[in-house]
Amino acid sequence: MTPEDALRRRLGGLAEQAGRPSADGPGLARRIARDSAGRQRARRNLLAGVGCVVLLGIAVPQLVGTGAPDAVPASGPAPAAPSRIEDGAFGTPDADMFAGPTRGSLSDDRAFVDAVRALPWTPDPPSAAAEGLTDHLPDPPVETRSVVFAGEVSGNRWALVVGRFADVPPDASRLPGQVPGPPQLVAAWFTGPADAGPEEMRLRSGPGGIVSDWPLAVIDPRTGALVVVAAPGDVVEVSERPEITADGSTTRAWQEVETVDGIAITRMPPSVQPYDASTSYRVLRNGRTEARDSPWSFHSDQPPVPVPVEYPRGRPSALGEQAADNAAQHALAELGLHPAEVEITAQWVGSVPAGDVGQAAA
Amino acid sequence: MDGADGEGPGEGPTSFPDFVTRQQQSLLRLAFLLVGDRGHAEDLVWTALMKTYRHWDRITRRGEPSAYVRRVLVTTHTSWRRRAWHHEQPTGRLPDGATTESDDRLDGNEELRRALAALPPRMRATVVLRYYEDLNELQTAQLMGCSESTVNTQAARGLARLRTVLATGPAPLPTADHGPPSRRREPPR
Numbered sequence: 433m434t435p436e437d438a439l440r441r442r443l444g445g446l447a448e449q450a451g452r453p454s455a456d457g458p459g460l461a462r463r464i465a466r467d468s469a470g471r472q473r474a475r476r477n478l479l480a481g482v483g484c485v486v487l488l489g490i491a492v493p494q495l496v497g498t499g500a501p502d503a504v505p506a507s508g509p510a511p512a513a514p515s516r517i518e519d520g521a522f523g524t525p526d527a528d529m530f531a532g533p534t535r536g537s538l539s540d541d542r543a544f545v546d547a548v549r550a551l552p553w554t555p556d557p558p559s560a561a562a563e564g565l566t567d568h569l570p571d572p573p574v575e576t577r578s579v580v581f582a583g584e585v586s587g588n589r590w591a592l593v594v595g596r597f598a599d600v601p602p603d604a605s606r607l608p609g610q611v612p613g614p615p616q617l618v619a620a621w622f623t624g625p626a627d628a629g630p631e632e633m634r635l636r637s638g639p640g641g642i643v644s645d646w647p648l649a650v651i652d653p654r655t656g657a658l659v660v661v662a663a664p665g666d667v668v669e670v671s672e673r674p675e676i677t678a679d680g681s682t683t684r685a686w687q688e689v690e691t692v693d694g695i696a697i698t699r700m701p702p703s704v705q706p707y708d709a710s711t712s713y714r715v716l717r718n719g720r721t722e723a724r725d726s727p728w729s730f731h732s733d734q735p736p737v738p739v740p741v742e743y744p745r746g747r748p749s750a751l752g753e754q755a756a757d758n759a760a761q762h763a764l765a766e767l768g769l770h771p772a773e774v775e776i777t778a779q780w781v782g783s784v785p786a787g788d789v790g791q792a793a794a
Numbered sequence: 795m796d797g798a799d800g801e802g803p804g805e806g807p808t809s810f811p812d813f814v815t816r817q818q819q820s821l822l823r824l825a826f827l828l829v830g831d832r833g834h835a836e837d838l839v840w841t842a843l844m845k846t847y848r849h850w851d852r853i854t855r856r857g858e859p860s861a862y863v864r865r866v867l868v869t870t871h872t873s874w875r876r877r878a879w880h881h882e883q884p885t886g887r888l889p890d891g892a893t894t895e896s897d898d899r900l901d902g903n904e905e906l907r908r909a910l911a912a913l914p915p916r917m918r919a920t921v922v923l924r925y926y927e928d929l930n931e932l933q934t935a936q937l938m939g940c941s942e943s944t945v946n947t948q949a950a951r952g953l954a955r956l957r958t959v960l961a962t963g964p965a966p967l968p969t970a971d972h973g974p975p976s977r978r979r980e981p982p983r
Contacts, residue, residue, distance in 0.1 A: 442903075
C-alpha cells in the first residue's frame, strides 16, 4: 500500500468520527432559508434608506437652485480611483461597504492613494508560503483594487486596500465541467510612519477575506489605535473588554465614537499582549445592531508579559507549565487584563482520557 | 430571492433541501477534517450553505453544485482563520497535558487528528482535498485558489510530515520514500 493510499484510508476513518449531523437535511435547509430571508429584509431596508438619501441629495439642491454641476470645490476629496468594484464588473448587487471614494484624511493625496493601491501584498518569501506557513493568497490584480481608507492614525499613516480575485487558476476556464468560483473580496492593511511615502508603507494585517456588507476594523495593540470602517451614516460603538460580574455573567460597556464618512478612529488602552483579543466593536444602523465583531489585530514584536501561575497541588511537568502559561496568556488577552490585576491558580493539572466523540477534556 | 419563504430555491434533485439532505453528511466530514472539531465543523457547514443558498438557482444552472459548495466551505474556513484565530478554540483534549501518559492510550484516529491539526492550515486543506476528497491537483488548486505546483508541494510536504508523525502510531504509514505525489491526472469529478 502506498503512503497516499494509507493516508486515504486513515482520513476516511477519522472523518467518520464527525458522526451524524445534529439536524436533518430538510430541517437545516428550512433554517437556512429562514435566516437568509431575515438578512435579505434587513438589506432591503438598508438599500431603501440609502435610496431615500440619494433622492434627497438630488432633489434638495435643485429646489434651492444650487445644483450647478461645476460647484465641486477644487480642494474637495479626490474622485475615486477607477475601481472594478464600483463599475460592476466584479461587483455584487448588495450594498458594498467598501465601494465609493477613498475615505480618510489622506484621500486628497491622489498620488499617495494610487501608489498604495499598487503596493504588493505578498508578505512572505515564497518558501514560507510553500511551507504552508501563510495563506499565500495571490495578490489581487491592481485594477480590481481600491483604497477604502487612507489617513493619519495616531501620528502614523494607515491605509486599507480592498481587492477582488476570482481565485481560479487562469487555465481553469478551459476545463469542462468546472464550476466558476465566487469572486472573493480581500483586504489588507498597510501602515507607515508619519509622512511616509507609499514606498514606506508596509503590510501589517491581511490579506484576508471580507464580505461587502460587513464592517472591518483593525487595532494596533501597542498603541491601542483602532480604525473601524463602516458605511457612511452608521453608528460605531466600541468596547474595551468583557466585564465579568460577581454572579459570573459577562457584560460589556459600549461607548459611541465619532465617525466621518463611516470611518471611526479612536484609541483603546494599549495591550501588554502581542495581539489584541478583548476589544470589540459594533455597528448600529437605524437604531439596530447591524454587526458586532472583533477587530483584526496587528502583531507587535514585544514579548508577552509573563503571567505567574500558582500550583497549590504541586507543579506539573515543564510541558504542563507551558500549557498553563499559554492558557493564562490566552485568558488574559481575551479579558483585556494586565497580569498584575489577576491571580491565576491552576487548581488541578493532569491528563484526561477523551478518546470518543462527544467526550470533553477538562 | 427565489424560494426565500419556502424550504429553498429550485425543484427536484438540485433543490436546496435535496442537496442539503444528500450532501450534509459528507460536507460535515470534510469540515471535521479541516477544523478538527465537531462543533466548529457544523458551524462551518452551516455558513457555507448559507452563503450558497442566496445564489442557488444561478449555481445549479451551471451544473452540479457540490464542487461550488466545497469551494465555499474551504475558503470560508480560511477566512475564519483570519478573523478568529485568537478566539475560543474548543477541543476534545487539552493542547498539552501535564503528563504524557495518556498518549499511550491514543487510538490511531486521535493521532491522525492531532497530526493534521499540527499542519499549517493551507497544507492541511491540501492534504484533505487530495487524499480524502480524492481531488486531483488541478481540482485542488481550483478549490484552494492557488497553482498546481503549490498543491504538489504542499501535498508532498504534508504527506511527509504525517508520515513522520504517524510512523510511531498504531497504524503507521509506510516509511518508504516515494517522493512527491505523482502528477497523475484523474478525470474531473
